Amino acid sequence: MELWRKVGGYALALFIVTFSCSALFSSSAHAAEGLDGATMSFLWALPFIGILLSIATGPLFYPHLWEHHYGKFALFWSICVIVPVIVAAGITAGVHTLLHTMLLEYVPFILLLFALYTISGGIYLEGNLRGTPAANTLLLAVGAFLASFVGTTGASMIMIRPLLRANDDRVYRVHTVVFFIFLVSNIGGALTPLGDPPLFVGFLKGVDFFWTTTHLWRPTLVVSIILLIVFFVIDMLLHRREERLHHPLDPTPDSPLRLHGGVNFLLLAAVIAAILMSASWKPGISFSIGGVDVELQNVVRDIIFVLAALASLVLTQKESREANGFSWGPIQEVAILFACIFVCIVPVIAMLHAGARGAFAPLIAMVAQPDGTPNNVAYFWLTGALSSFLDNAPTYLVFFELAGGDPKALMTTLAPTLAAISLGAVFMGANTYIGNAPNFMVYAIARGAGVRMPSFFGYMLWSSAILLPTFVVVSLLFLR
Template sequence: MRSALRGAFAALVFLAGCGTAAAAEAHGLPGQSMSLLWGLPFLGLLLCIATGPLLYPHLWEHHYGKFAAVWAALAVLPMIFMYGWPVSLEAVLHTLLLEYLSFIILLFALFTIAGGILVGGNIHGTPATNAALLVIGALLASVVGTTGASMIMIRPMIRANDNRPFNAHVVVFFIFLVSNIGGALTPLGDPPLFVGFLRGVDFFWTTTHLWLETLIVGGIVLAVFVALDTFLHLREAGMPKIKDPTPDSRIRIRGLVNLPLLAGVIGAILLSASWKPGVAFTVAGVPLEWQNIVRDVVIVALALISLAVTRSEYRKANGFSWAPIAEVAKLFASIFICIVPVIAILRAGHQGALAPLVELVSGPDGQPNELAYFWLTGGLSSFLDNAPTYLVFFELAGGDPETLMTTLAGTLAAISTGAVFMGANTYIGNAPNFMVYAIARYQGVKMPSFFGYMLWSGAVLIPTFLLAGWLFFGD
C-alpha cells in the first residue's frame, strides 16, 4: 500500500510538473501554467464519494476518512514540491480558515440543534396531509437547512404513510422537495448557497432572486405529487386494509427550546453580514476578520447550549447520531483542499487549462451562457457533491460576488438553482438524499434502487428543469 502511494505521488508530481517549471507567483499559485492533472485528486475524491456507498459500502463506511486523507495528500504534497511551502500553506489555509471552517461550523450547529427537535404523534397520510407536510418541510429547509428539515420531517412523513401499500413515492418526492428544492431561498438552506455567502454573496440575495424559480419548480413537482398520490390513494381503497403500526395520535413538538437557538444562528449570520468593524487577525498570511470569528464562536456556543438543554430521549427518538456530521466534516475538509489547484486554474480563465470549459459556458460575444451554466452545474451536481460543483462554476463565472449579484445576476441564479435543484436527481447529489433513503429503508419502506430512483427523477424532474431552463435562462 505504501509503495503504491509513493508511486502514485511520484507520478503525479512528474506529470503535474510537465510544462510548469516556472516558480510560483508571489501572490499565489500560478493557475495559467498549471495543467489539468492538478485536478486529478479532486476528481478521484469525488468519484470515491459517488461510488463508495454503493459499490463497496463496508470498506467505505470504515475507511472513508483514510480515502479522504490520501486524496488530500496527493493534492498538497505535489503543490509543496513544485511551488514551495509558503505559497502552498497560504493557499490551503486560505481555503480552510476562510471557507471550510465556517461552512462546517454552520452544518454542525444546524445538525445539532435540529436534531433536538422531535415531532411526535401521528396523522393519517392522505394526499392533502402529505402535501401539507411536504410544503412545511420545504419551507423549513431554507431555515434549518435541507439536512435539518429532512431530519425533523422524514419520520413523521413515514409514520403518516406506514399503513399504505404504496408509500415509496412519498419518500421520493420528500427528497425532491424537502431535501433539495426547498433549500434554495437562503444560504442556510443548502451547502452551495452558504459557500456563496462565504464568498461574498449577500444573505438575502437568494431570497429576492430565486423565489420565483423555487415557487414554480416546487409548485410543479408538488402538483405532480398530489395527482399521483391521489391516484394511488383511490386505488388503495379497494385493497385489503393494512393494520396501522402507528395509530393516529395528537401531534406534539418536543424540544422547543431549540427554536430560539435556531433564531440565534440566523441572527449571528446576519450580524456578520452587516457589522464590519474593520479588525482582522492574520494567521500564516490569511486575514481572519473579527465579525466572522464572532459569528462562528456564537454559532458553536448555540450548538453546545442545545446539547446541554435538550432532553436525551428526544435525540434518541430522532435517531440522532454523530456519524453523519463526522463523515461530512472529514470528506469536505478533503474536498476543500483538493479543489485549491482547480480554483487556481479556473481563475486563469481563457489563459488556463480549463479554457474549453470557459468557452462552453460563454456565448460568441464572450458573455455567459446562462442556460449552459444551469445545466452544467446541475448535471454535475446530480452525481458529484453540489457544494464544490457550485464553487467551480462560481469561479468559472469570474468569482467576483459584486459582479455576479448585479451585472451577472442571471448567471449566479443559474448556478445556484442548478446546484440546489438538480442535487435531487440522484441519491448522491446532496447529503440528505442518501440519509433519507437509509432511514426509509430501515423503517420498512421499499425504496427504489439507485437507478430506479433515477427513473423517478428522470420522469418528474428533468421535464420540470427543461421548462424552468427555458423560462428563466433561455435566450
C-alpha cells in the same frame, strides 16, 4: 468526544503533512509567489475529481470498505494536492494558500453545518396524522419550507419519520419518499444560505444573505408548486386504488401532533443573527494566523455557531434526539470529507482564475455565447449535471469561479448567471441518491422502516420522468 477525536485527528494529519512538506521541499524557493493557473495542466484537477468520485461511488459499490476507511481515502487525495502545491508554489505561498482555504472557507462552512445539524436534531415532532393525499402534501410543503431555515439535512431528519409514521398503513409509499427527497432534501433549501451547503459557500465568497431569497424564490415557488400538484395527483390515484385493496392495520394510530425542543428555534434565530451580523458589522479588526487575516466579525460569528450548538445539547431532552435517531456519524463524515475537498479544490480554483488561458478553456467555451456573454441555460444544466453525481457544494464553487468569481458582479450584472448556478446546484442534487447528502440518509431511513425503495437507477427513472421536464420549464421561464 469520539466525533472531535476523529475529526481532529484527520485535521491534524493534514496540517502535519502540510508543514512536513514545507521542511522537505525548502529548496523550492524558486517557485512563484502562488499557483499560476495558466501554467497548470489538467493533471492538477485529478485529486479533486478523485475525491468526488470516491464519495459518489464508495457508498454504492464498496460500502463496507468506504464506511470504515473513507477518511483514509480522503486523506490520500489531500496529500496528492498538498505535496505538489508546496513544491510548485514554495513554502510560504503554498502553506498560506492552504491555510487561507481552511481558515476562511472550511472552518465557517463546517461550523455552520455542525450548528444546524445539532440544533435541528433537537426538534422532534411527536404524534401521527393519517397519510391522506392532503396530509402528505401538507407535510411535504412544510418540510420544503423548513429546509431553507434548518438546512436540507435538518429538515429531512425532522420530517421523514413523521411522514413515514403517517403512511405506515399505506400500500403504496415509495412515491411519497421519492417526492420527499425531491422537495425537502433538495429544492426546498434554495431560499437562504442556511438551506443548502452550496449557497453558504456563495455567502462565504461574498454573496449577500438575502440575495438568494430575492432572486431564487420565484423559480423555487414554481418548481415546488408543480411537484406538489404532481404528487397530490399521484397520491390520490394510488390512495383510491388502495381503498379497493386489503388495507393493513395501522401500526401507529392517529394521535395529536406535539412539537418538542421548541427552544431550538430560538437558537436557530441566533445562528441567523450571527450570519447577518458578520455581513453588516465591519469593525476593521483582524487576527493573523499563519499569515492569514481572520476578521473579528467572522470569529464572533463562528463562536456563536458553536455556542448555539452546545446550548442545544444542554437544553434539549435526550429523548427527543433519540426519537429523531440522532447520531454524530453523518456530521463526522461530512467534516472529514469536506476538509479534504476544500484542500483538493485549491489548484482547481487557481486554474479557473486563469480563464481562457488555463486548462479549463474548453469548459469556459461551453458556457459562453458566441459574443462572449454567459450562456445561463448552459450554466444551469452543466452545474446541475455535475451536482447530480458529485457533491453540489464544490460543484457550485467550480462554476462560481468559472463565471468570474467576483461576487459584486455576479450579484448585479451577472445575477442571472449566479441564479442559474445556484438553481442547478440545489435543484439537481435531487436527480440521484448521491447528489446531496440528505438523499441517501432518507433512503436508508425509509428502507429501515420497511419501504421498498427503488434502486439507484430506479430512482433515476423517477427523477428523469418528473424532475427533468420541470427543469426544462425553469430554463424556459427564468433563464433565457
